[in-house]
Amino acid sequence: MHRQVHMFPIGKLKIHPFHHEIYGDLPNEQLYETIFEDGVQVPLIVTADGAILDGVLRYYTCLNKEIALVPTILWDAPSDMQERAILRLNRQRKKTSVQIARECRAYLKIESAGASKRKGLRTDRRSGVTSNRTTLASITTSGFADESIADSGNITSNPERDLTE
16 A cells, blocks of 8 residues: 655654653764655655654754654554554664664563453354364463363373373
């Protein structure tokens, strides 16, 4: 899908708070020189309300160089997808170890929330079909909380049983 590029007033743009929370850095001298000489070659990706999902360093550079209009692509991502979009759009960025750690924590939080929403919503099961799969929630330190789960297949509640049988 091709998205149209629009020139947008820089004063109406804002940095997405999640971006600042994860990266929080400023452009280097090379980016300043490139934009000063060639202009903004890659559009900023922004939401309908002007929050920048990708291009924050280009934004800072344009502010510093007093560039009034910047090329943007509107991507009206739902609010629950914006954080994931910021992480994915910044995959190529050179990062510090702190930024990488922040990304990992953010991905864990995003994926945990998604897993919680999906939990219990299996659509691959048909009536009368059973599975040998179990979850960590059904396992206790002494074995399976529900022995019928252990008896439903090749799963044992005896950790000392020889599994090569």
